[in-house]
Amino acid sequence: MSLAVLNSCALSGLDFIDVRVEAHVAPGLPAFHIVGLPDAGIRESRERIRAALQASGFDFPAARLTINLAPADLPKDSGRFDLPVALAILLASGQLSRPDDKQREQAITGLERYVMAGELSLTGAVVPVQSALTIALGMARRHPELCLLLPAQSAEMAAHVPDLQVYGVASLAEAARYLRGDKELEPALARPWPEEWNDGQQLCLSDVLGQPLACRALEVAAAGGHSLLLNGSPGVGKTMLAQRLPGLLPDLERYAQLEVAALYSFVQEQDFFSRRPPFRAPHHSVSTPALIGGGSRPRPGEVSLAHHGVLFLDELPEFSRRSLEALREPLEQGCVHISRAQKQAVFPAQFQFVAAMNPCPCGWAASRHRACRCSPAQRELYRQRLSGPMLDRIDLLVTLSESEPERDQAAQASSQVRLRVQEAIERQLARQAVRNARLSVAGLKEHGGLSAEALQLLASARKRWHWSERVQGRVLRVARTIADLAGVKQIARPHIAEALQFRPELP
Numbered sequence: 001m002s003l004a005v006l007n008s009c010a011l012s013g014l015d016f017i018d019v020r021v022e023a024h025v026a027p028g029l030p031a032f033h034i035v036g037l038p039d040a041g042i043r044e045s046r047e048r049i050r051a052a053l054q055a056s057g058f059d060f061p062a063a064r065l066t067i068n069l070a071p072a073d074l075p076k077d078s079g080r081f082d083l084p085v086a087l088a089i090l091l092a093s094g095q096l097s098r099p100d101d102k103q104r105e106q107a108i109t110g111l112e113r114y115v116m117a118g119e120l121s122l123t124g125a126v127v128p129v130q131s132a133l134t135i136a137l138g139m140a141r142r143h144p145e146l147c148l149l150l151p152a153q154s155a156e157m158a159a160h161v162p163d164l165q166v167y168g169v170a171s172l173a174e175a176a177r178y179l180r181g182d183k184e185l186e187p188a189l190a191r192p193w194p195e196e197w198n199d200g201q202q203l204c205l206s207d208v209l210g211q212p213l214a215c216r217a218l219e220v221a222a223a224g225g226h227s228l229l230l231n232g233s234p235g236v237g238k239t240m241l242a243q244r245l246p247g248l249l250p251d252l253e254r255y256a257q258l259e260v261a262a263l264y265s266f267v268q269e270q271d272f273f274s275r276r277p278p279f280r281a282p283h284h285s286v287s288t289p290a291l292i293g294g295g296s297r298p299r300p301g302e303v304s305l306a307h308h309g310v311l312f313l314d315e316l317p318e319f320s321r322r323s324l325e326a327l328r329e330p331l332e333q334g335c336v337h338i339s340r341a342q343k344q345a346v347f348p349a350q351f352q353f354v355a356a357m358n359p360c361p362c363g364w365a366a367s368r369h370r371a372c373r374c375s376p377a378q379r380e381l382y383r384q385r386l387s388g389p390m391l392d393r394i395d396l397l398v399t400l401s402e403s404e405p406e407r408d409q410a411a412q413a414s415s416q417v418r419l420r421v422q423e424a425i426e427r428q429l430a431r432q433a434v435r436n437a438r439l440s441v442a443g444l445k446e447h448g449g450l451s452a453e454a455l456q457l458l459a460s461a462r463k464r465w466h467w468s469e470r471v472q473g474r475v476l477r478v479a480r481t482i483a484d485l486a487g488v489k490q491i492a493r494p495h496i497a498e499a500l501q502f503r504p505e506l507p
Contacts, residue, residue, distance in 0.1 A: 004091035007115045007146070008069075008084040009135055010076055013298065013338075013345035014262060016138020020070040021081065021116075023088035028064035034085075036069030039077040048079075048120050049086050056124035056173040061093045075342045077297060080129045083118030083149070086172055087111075087179065096180055111179060115139055116149045124172045126151040134262040136161040149175065155188035160258060160273075191273075202247040202276075205414045207240070210403035214241055215411045217398045217502055222248035222417075223424035224481030225435035226474075227331065227353035227393065229316070232400030233370075234363045238356035241400075242312045243279070245354060247414040249310075250422050251275040256308045259348065263300050263307055278309035280351075284318035292326045298338040298345035303330045306351035316355040317385040324390055327353070331393045334438070350438075353394070357386075368402055395437065395474045396502040424484040436481045441473065448476050453493040461500055475499050 002025045010017040032046050053060050067085055069076050090096040091111070117135060119127040129135075132154035139148055140161050147165040150158055155168030168188040169175040177183040208215060214230065218241055221228040228245075230238040252260065252275055264272035282291060282302045293301035303311060313319060330336050330349035338345045359365040360379045365372040374382070391397075428435055432447050439447065450458065462472055476491075479499040483491045 002092045002094065004088045006084045006088045006091070006111060008081055008117055009115055009139070010074060011131060011134055011138070012343070013347045014134055014138065014259070015346065016135065016142050017074060018142075019074070019076065019081075021084040021088050022068040022070060023085070023092040024066045024068070025061050025089075025092045026064045026066075030062050030064070032065045034067045034069070036072045037075050038069060039075065041077060041079060042069075042081060045079055045082050045085070048122060049082055049089070051122040052082070052120040052124045052172050053086055053089065055122065056171065056176070058090060058095055058176070059093070061089065065089065078130065079119035079127070080117040082120040083126060083172065083175065084116040086120060087116065087175060090176055096176055114147050114149050114179070115143065118149075118151045118154070118169070120172060126169055126171055126175065128153040131262065131265045132158045133160065133258060133265055136164055136166065137258060137262055140164045152188070156191040159188040159190040202414065203244045204247065205244045205411045205417060208237055208244070208411045209409070211237055211241065211400055211411070213501070214398050214400050217396045218245055218248065219417050219421060220478060220481050220485065220502075221245065221352065221354070221396055223421045223485055224428070224477065225352055225437035226395035226478060226481065227437070228355070228396045228398070229394045230354070230356045230398055230400060231359060233367045233402060234358060236400040236402055238400060239314055242314075242354045242356060244414060245310050245352070246277050246279045248418050248421050249277045250418070250425065252277060252308055260308055263304050263347065266299050267305070278306055279312065280306040280309070281312040281314065284313070284315045286319070286323065288320065288323045288326055291323050292330070293336050293338050293347055296340060298340065298343060300347045301336070303327070303349040303351060304336060304347040307348050309351060311351040311353055313355045316357040317382055321385065325387065328389060328393060355394070366399065366401070392468060392470045395478050397504060398502060399504060420485055423487070424481065427484045427487075436477045436484070439477055439480070444473060444476055448480050448491060449489070450491045450496070451493065454479070454491050454496045457493055457496045465503075471503070475503060478502060
């Protein structure tokens with residue numbers, strides 16, 4: 001009888017969960033069992049593992065073989081357990097170490113330094129695993145002192161995570177020789193990062209004619225990370241403005257880039273590496289699980305794929321009421337909790353929310369040139385598709401007017417606006433470590449100092465419009481951002497007055 005224990009992992013969202021792979025070889029009729037709440041895919045891996053061992057020149061034990069994936073109450077899926085299971089079988093059957101007892105003991109002790117993941121082919125090759133970057137990020141947080149053993153292609157992606165030793169192997173035989181000490185491996189080298197972003201690849205704000213209030217709102221939203229709702233007739237430039245918001249934002253920091261790439265690894269096979277904030281614009285027919293995330297194996301939705309970037313919902317009232325109400329949690333908390341019968345997952349969703357809508361079903365209620373075909377009752381029903389709590393969570397509300405091309409001037413170039421935005425962001429992070437849109441109530445009281453005139457104007461506005469505490473907090477955060485753009489420490493009356501422009505009643 002012989003027992004071997006190796007380290008592997010499972011994932012719950014972006015969270016890393018330790019899994020022990022235990023192999024037990026005992027005398028008896030030949031049998032191969034995998035226990036520990038495996039799914040059908042893992043149970044089917046028995047034949048892959050048997051064929052891979054034999055193709056790699058090893059003997060499959062003619063004994064009673066039991067594999068336990070612990071903890072037993074954690075559901076386990078995917079083929080990433082193939083490699084650690086095969087190596088545990090080799091170790092338990094005495095095929096992974098030399099005959100000398102002392103060397104065998106040293107080999108077993110040395111294997112405790114590794115966390116292993118990889119799928120096997122029938123030929124013994126190690127196939128790339130999905131979410132390798134997610135595994136590396138989680139391991140760097142929980143076990144930075146350990147080494148990660150992955151398929152060679154996956155190791156190139158995981159090696160982007162700093163301060164983590166990652167090794168890549170191409171086959172089961174190579175992994176066995178390395179762990180036995182017969183082969184040396186160098187730490188994996190990260191795949192080259194994409195080239196620097198070029199201004200010419202982004203849409204420029206100078207393409208917009210007129211709309212000075214909307215362009216200013218876009219700058220304030222970019223500087224503070226605020227949510228924005230653009231309201232206006234068809235063709236006034238709502239979508240055009242929203243598409244230019246990412247061009248006003250600074251490049252992502254390295255850890256944010258890795259987080260975004262890890263989220264994209266759940267939904268696409270090709271690697272996604274970008275220095276630029278992601279921009280997601282789902283159609284209004286999108287289902288709630290596709291927007292928020294879900295599935296029997298929880299996967300991130302559009303709100304998580306927009307993490308550290310922009311989520312744009314065009315024709316906002318056309319989205320289902322269920323989808324819009326589901327947005328309230330990520331808007332408030334910056335994450336999404338997905339619960340299923342046997343599995344729960346948490347995905348980050350700190351995105352900047354931008355939406356556009358028409359003032360009525362036909363779209364021409366605010367037009368000076370076309371007559372609206374909607375009745376007052378139709379307009380009211382259309383507006384009621386957006387609940388009060390949903391509108392309360394939007395910082396900036398702007399109504400766009402129809403432009404006059406012969407008189408309107410082009411807006412400033414995105415590169416000029418981005419410099420002011422970058423300076424304002426640096427002031428916020430130096431003062432409070434977060435953007436103004438994420439400032440807590442306590443932080444708002446500490447860092448949102450108002451002059452006496454500004455406080456008086458704010459109190460008067462709240463009394464007139466009967467605002468909730470949430471709305472007042474959002475007005476204060478917007479005013480704080482306007483003050484940061486102006487480069488001043490105290491919120492003055494003009495900053496409050498400008499912030500009040502962005503809280504009109506929707507027509």
